[in-house]
Amino acid sequence: MSEKACKAMSFLKLDEERASLKKKLDEQKRKQQLDSVPYLPKDCVTNILIRLPIESLPQSRFVCKPWYSIIKSPTFIRDNLHRAQKVIIFLSPVKAFLRSWYDQEPNFHENPNTFYVESKVFELKWIPVLHRPLINTSLKYAIKYMVLEDGKGIIRDYNATCMGKIRASCDGLIVLDNMLRKDELVIMNPVTRDLNLLPSGTTDLALYESFGLVYGARGYKLVHLFRDESHGQFIGCEVLQIGEKSWRVIDGPAFGLIKWFPYDPVFAIGSLHWVPEYDHSEHIVTMTIEDEKFHKIMLPKACRFNDQIMEAYERLCFVTHEEANEVTSIWMLGSMSGDAWMKTYTIAVGCIRDLIPLYFSRFKWELYLLDKDGSVFGFSFEDRKMKKFTTMKGNFMLVGASYSIHVNSLVSCQFKENDGDARYS
Template identity: 75%
Template sequence: MEKTCKSMSLLKLVEERASMKKKLDEQKQKQQLDSVPYLPKDCVSNILIRLPIESLQRSRFVCKPWYSIIKSPTFIRDNLHRAEKVLIFLSPVKRLSRWWDQDSDSGFPFHENPNTFSVESKVFELKSVHMLLQPLVNPTFKYAIKFMVLEDGKSTTRDYNATCMGRIRASCDGLIVVDNTLEKGELVIMNPVTRELNLLPLGTLYPSHDESYALVCCDAGGYKLVHLFRDESQFIGCEVLKIGEKSWRDIDGPSFGLIKWFGYDPVFAIGALHWVPEVDHSEYIVTMTIEDEKFHKIMLPKTSRFNDRIMEAYERLCFVTHEEMNEISIWVLGSVSEEAWTKTYTIAVGCIRDLIPLYFLRFKWELYFLDKDGSVFCFDFEDQHMKKVTTTEGCFKLANGEYTLHVNSLVSWQTIDIEE
């Protein structure tokens, strides 16, 4: 009996000590939490918005509050407004002996490393194909999707760790449109940063050299994909797809005569898309206003030559042209309705006849050029100095036509628009 009482007393003592330890631990934990300063949600968002896009992707999974902030439409919009321009391009990584890169062990087409995202592999999953495919497109290469950053006088090439077998057709707000090589004429819209991807409905099929694509953001919200193509009569037809809809809409193409060639990639500025209809000796541009989907003919201030370009700069349309042997002039068009160009600047130092304008930075007064050998030059408007951009080791050298202007963002074509 005495032993039983002693055992019960000992057990009670152990329980009391355990309970006391638990309370002490809870108090200590509470004190630690109280010592951490509280940061308002807006303050956390202001810190996160300054992180590089790669860090933001990882930061989403730190905690639920951070995930909620980074995934919010407001944060995505603000991040987009802070994003600087880059050049996105495809770099061959493998020559394909067959139409797919079959891994013999897995038995699954388009096998990639665990950290590499394959467009074709994702499309394969979306289509739920359970039989041997007989594709109409036979790609020769598998490409790595990369981008080049030009800043502080240096060029740096970075990798999305993503591959595809088709071409990049258009870019807007961080979204790109890529060929789906599993079905002729089909396109894919994706964000290479978030790796979100979806198939687009089939449109009119034409050879790639007889067509032009452009992806634009609408004032009313959402995105439109515009497709120009030359029909059998050599006139230009046009169709428009509102991303998210199931079919394309035919609209009237330009009615002011034949367009001999589509020239370079279209430029989106002042609420419209703009094409230079010929590579050399073009006297006007073809413009399509996005909201009413009407075409206009706007005369250029002078005849465009092979190394001249139109481009967007600070929410205006610019025409960068080689005036003289050692001069490059910049003309600005304020609006489609005015159709009046104003000469705003002349670069008279460090000019090279073969320099091709690439783009203006969004947040600095700098204009980048591409030389015929793949070298990049930068003109600083504040210092009035033209300098050659230093290429980092292993950096891909661009060639004319191998790049697309792009920004890295978290944008989705399904993102809910927020009113300013």
């Protein structure tokens, strides 16, 4: 072999040795970088994730397999629900094109980032042209919510729309009218955009009706009260165990004619509670969830306009306005065992009899109220002060509009028959 060839071989061997050494050094450096990253135990990661804003969690599931496993776990969903603050969920009108379903196939996807309830319903249950209702798709609503924090009323958007009313709310799930099929309903979680169809109930829905969604020993249960015109205008009742295929008719309240359903029912102490009339009602109508029996509970004083019943720290609360001395009294009923109402607090901060009680905070001893102009106030029982929340003008008006007290969660609405613990799966 010539001297020139030997030198070439030597240079080639030297290059290979340098490349091998560089690769080894790079691997050592990469290993040192990995070793310098502290290991976070699963419990620590869970503690971090559960403090993220609820709207970011559905996307966070797909960061990596460990995060997906944590966020989808029943324990995480349960703990997240228990930490959730109450919010006010409502519908805000949005502009849409007027289109008859008889003219063309439905197309709700004007914005690819928005979840369209009716579009999803159409995918789940294809409807033949001859059976499609003639609907006005211009009557479309954005599903939004208001959270009260740091002295502000902050409005946030689920980036979801629907054309039906919100009928009930529980544990982050809402029940909506299914506008594509008469008298059917939809249950969904607006955070996860999880959606399911519910079977038809009473075919001739009355003008005066009320829905209540609750969680019991066998899972979620939807209760429907309605004025039964065929039986002397008394109140009929049907119950749907979510996951089952049909409603059950049960005996309604036997306390005579109930004239109105002014407010959504309140769930407290294992029962649903209704105020039967707007004004001068001396009692409330109660249905115990487990045995599905109706009872009458006398109020400590006659209910007047702007008085409300509500859940407060797992007890039933009655907030009433005293006209004589312009104060607000708060009464508590701790159980269904016949305990009397107890007046636990009196608010005397000027004339607030026009304020409508909204809800009690889950984690602070505070009561939130609504003024007739749409302003929101909060009364702190610790410092005995009333504060006004700053809200965006023109974007939110609760008075005269439909709204519900809600919590944002990751609870699923995909249930199988008799699947009692499905809300955390």
